[in-house]
Amino acid sequence: MTRLIKHASIAFLVTAVLAGCSDDDNTEDIGNWVTGTVLDGPARSSAVVFTQGNYAYMGTGYDGDDYLKDFWRYNIQDGYWEQLSDFGGEPRSSAAAFVTGGFGYVGTGTNGPDLLNDFYKYDIQGDTWTPIADFGGAPRRAAVGFNSATAGFVGSGFDGANDRKDFWKYNPGNDTWVELFGFGGNKRREAVTFAIGEDVYFGTGITNGTHQDDFWKFNTVSETWTRLTDLDDDDDYTITRAQATAFTIGNYGYICGGDNGNSVWEYNPATDKWESKTDFEAASRVDAIAFSNGLRGFVALGKSGEYYFDDMMEFQPFEDEDDED
Numbered sequence: 001m002t003r004l005i006k007h008a009s010i011a012f013l014v015t016a017v018l019a020g021c022s023d024d025d026n027t028e029d030i031g032n033w034v035t036g037t038v039l040d041g042p043a044r045s046s047a048v049v050f051t052q053g054n055y056a057y058m059g060t061g062y063d064g065d066d067y068l069k070d071f072w073r074y075n076i077q078d079g080y081w082e083q084l085s086d087f088g089g090e091p092r093s094s095a096a097a098f099v100t101g102g103f104g105y106v107g108t109g110t111n112g113p114d115l116l117n118d119f120y121k122y123d124i125q126g127d128t129w130t131p132i133a134d135f136g137g138a139p140r141r142a143a144v145g146f147n148s149a150t151a152g153f154v155g156s157g158f159d160g161a162n163d164r165k166d167f168w169k170y171n172p173g174n175d176t177w178v179e180l181f182g183f184g185g186n187k188r189r190e191a192v193t194f195a196i197g198e199d200v201y202f203g204t205g206i207t208n209g210t211h212q213d214d215f216w217k218f219n220t221v222s223e224t225w226t227r228l229t230d231l232d233d234d235d236d237y238t239i240t241r242a243q244a245t246a247f248t249i250g251n252y253g254y255i256c257g258g259d260n261g262n263s264v265w266e267y268n269p270a271t272d273k274w275e276s277k278t279d280f281e282a283a284s285r286v287d288a289i290a291f292s293n294g295l296r297g298f299v300a301l302g303k304s305g306e307y308y309f310d311d312m313m314e315f316q317p318f319e320d321e322d323d324e325d
Contacts, residue, residue, distance in 0.1 A: 031264065031278035032319035036298060036312035040081045041070055043310035045287035045303035046093035048145075050104050051076075052124055056291040057104055059087050060095050061301070064308050067091035067111050071122075076293050088120040088129025094287075096145035098152040101172055105152050108135050108143055115139035115160050119170075136168045136177025142189040146200045148220035153180070156188050156205065163187040163207040169223070183225050185214045192246035194253040196269055201253055203231055206242035211260070213240045217269075229272050239265050239274060245290035247297040249317055256299055256315075259286050266317060278321045282313050 039058075047061030047068075059071030069091040071084045087106060095109030095116075107119030117139040121130045135154060143157030143164070155167030165187040167180045191205030191212070203215035213232040218225050231239040244258025253267040254277070262280040267273075280299065288302030288309070300312035 029276050029278045030318060030320065032316040032321050033278065033281035034314045034316060034325050036314045037079050037081060038312065039072065039301065039310040041072055041083065042068065043308035044068060044301055045308060047289050047301055048095045048097035048106050049289040049291045050097045050099040051291050051293060052099055054293050058289060060092050060106065060109065062093035064306060067093055076296060085127045085129065088131065089118050092116055094141035096143045096154045098145040098147040100147040100150060100152050105170065108140055108154065110141040115141055133175045133177060136179060137166050140164060144191050144193045144202065146193045146195060156191050158189040163189050180223060184227065185216055186212050188212045190242040192244050192255060194246040194248045196248055196251055196253060199269065201267065204241050204244055204255065211240035211242060237274060238263060243286035245288050245299050247290040247292040248294065249292055249297045252317065254297060254315065256280050256290065257285060257288060277317060280313065282311060283309065285309055
């Protein structure tokens with residue numbers, strides 16, 4: 001069951017009032033949403049999440065009153081949350097995260113008055129945190145993080161004065177950050193990524209009050225960018241948005257929700273085409289998290305105005321919609 005928590009204070013991110021449904025009322029969309037396990041900890045928005053095997057690791061965020069540093073693990077197979085050691089840095093929200101070499105990494109973000117550039121390594125086996133080299137770029141919030149088998153990547157975001165388009169690579173072997181060049185897209189904050197094989201797909205977000213429609217593929221082996229079909233290339237597409245979530249199931253990527261309603265879109269990398277799926281069936285929200293073990297995808301937490309969520313929904317992309325589950 002979804003629990004709504006109302007706070008008198010306003011979160012630091014300015015959000016639009018969300019509609020309860022998408023612009024696309026196609027009743028023939030395929031895909032089913034199933035109610036998942038409510039988080040045992042505080043409801044929140046702007047948390048970080050990364051996955052390792054059948055576990056998702058989630059923490060930090062903002063609950064409308066406080067910035068958080070608690071950390072949790074979700075058992076995807078058995079469907080329950082358990083609390084872990086607190087994040088190793090100060091409380092924050094809108095941080096970036098990635099996982100590589102069996103370790104999780106979390107850094108950047110904001111603690112309210114300040115933007116941050118510190119970064120920490122999480123030992124999944126030992127449940128311990130260790131500081132690493134500070135992020136190589138300017139302190140920022142609302143950046144994206146992703147990884148290859150041997151490195152982590154962080155880019156885009158907002159530095160307090162300007163939106164960013166720079167990307168940086170972290171090398172765990174020598175604890176260094178190196179700036180990558182070659183991204184030809186626009187500046188932005190609050191974008192999303194999802195990974196399919198060795199490719200990471202990057203898009204959405206906002207800058208200068210405008211949703212960005214360019215969509216890109218980053219190959220983690222060659223470390224090169226390729227521009228794909230724009231997110232508004234077809235009159236039927238309403239994919240442009242910010243503060244959304246994204247995840248992968250099998251060989252397809254999914255973008256869900258955000259500040260443009262509850263619509264859900266499936267991306268096929270073989271055709272560079274998008275297909276509308278059944279709308280997200282819980283309350284509209286921004287700054288949620290999404291995660292997947294490759295076979296199952298989930299959307300959780302987030303906020304709508306002054307309401308903060310602790311619920312979770314699982315998406316079944318090839319099932320018929322069932323309002324009873």
